[in-house]
Amino acid sequence: MFKKILQDIVEESDGYSAVLMGYDGLAVEQYDQPCEAGDLNPFAVEYAHVLKEMKDTLAILNSGEIEEVTVRTERFQVIIRALSEDYFVILTMACNGNYGKGRYLLSREQFRLLEELQ
């Protein structure tokens, strides 16, 4: 059922790709909209790596758990939402995509994803 949830997120946000991923960089499930951006998987793996590092350091600095990270580049907007100790979800959108809607959808679907992860 992960695929359906990810597909809903991508289609409703008019995004490129949504990936459910572990902090180890392995994707549990992924839904991609065919787009000119090409294969976005290398980005997701890289974000997993950066997020893991950030998570570890912020834990040491007592900053509280990471809830959300967003990255805007010239080409993409990426919203990463932490789901649990082990998993997070990444939504990649066009740089001019509707960021607010993307955030809302990840927040809305967080509980469905968590339920499926049980």
Add this chain to the structure above:
Amino acid sequence: MFKKILQDIVEESDGYSAVLMGYDGLAVEQYDQPCEAGDLNPFAVEYAHVLKEMKDTLAILNSGEIEEVTVRTERFQVIIRALSEDYFVILTMACNGNYGKGRYLLSREQFRLLEELQ
């Protein structure tokens, strides 16, 4: 004059701290509002490190330059805005702070900061 710009950003956004920093982790200037969050400098140095790594990898992946990174944890919202090849600015706010206003202020002051950096 950096200090005055950073102070404006912190005071108008009701934030905790604004730091102008190089990707090498050295702060050029910093303005802190006295707050219960304590010393935020270790965070800024850590973000510099993560940002540098992200910047290098995204360059390889041809994702375009990083423009903005935001991190929300249980305690803070952090908005990082790239200014140039070498410098960026970090605004730290309370987790329930006005994120939109923080983003707007960084965007508004970007040009003043860049002018000063010349």
